[in-house]
Each structure stands twice: as structure tokens, then as C-alpha cells.
Amino acid sequence: MPRARRISTLAALARALRAAARPGEPGLGDRLRAVPRWVSATASGEYHGTSRGRLLALVAGLLYVLSPVDLVPEAVLPLIGLADDAMVITWLAGQLLGETEEFLAWERQRGRSGGSRWSRSPAEDVIQGDVIR
Secondary structure, three states, rough: HHHHHHHHHHHHHHHHHOOOOHOOOOOHHHHHHHHHHHHHHHHHHOOOOOOOHHHHHHHHHHHHHHHHOOOOOOOHHHHHHHHHHHHHHHHHHHHHHHHHHHHHHHHHHHHHOOOHHHHOOOOHHHOOOOOOO
């Protein structure tokens, strides 16, 4: 992977991690719980924010990292073998954080309830009552 591409991948991951840690934004746990809903909505064609091809690329990246077969084996070239896995993991994490952020925003916009406080509409957070002095 060219150096500029590695730097942009790491920068995207850093931005996504900062966004996940911002107050008022969905946390990492909320994003991970949204992954099955995101995959299901994308595969069924209900959610158009992620193409099926992109979803397949993410699955292929995950399989590459988990697979014992490697393009650059760690046994032959230890540093390069670990570096390619690290770059794929970094790319996957950055993409996953970005995609789930957009998916959760889409759920909020549609008013869907996916079991997360981030998928509720703002009107659901309002409690009607009277002020007593």
C-alpha cells in the first residue's frame, strides 16, 4: 500500500475514533450493536447508504484478516506480514465506524427503533409535565 494511502487510512481511523468518542454521538458499543441491523438493511436493499459491493469488500477484508492463508506470511517476512494485516484492520475499523455512523443517522431520520438510544427520534426524549414552584 503506498505511503500516502496508509497515512490517509490512519487519518480516517483517527477521525472516526474521535467522532465515536464525542459527547452526544453514539459510542463504540452502540455502533457495534448496529452492525447486524446495518448488514441486514443493506443486504435487503432497504438501506442505500452502503452498496452490496462495499459490504462484500468489508467481508472480504475481514476474511483476509481471519484467514490462515496470507498474501505476505508472517513466517517469511515478519514485519511486512504483520504490517499488511494491520493496514487491513485499520481500513476495516475506519470504514465500519464511518458506515455505522451514517446508518445510525439514517435510522434516527426514519424514526426506527433498533434498541439503541441513538436510533430514537428527538421527540421521544421529551417528557411532558408541569413546573411546580
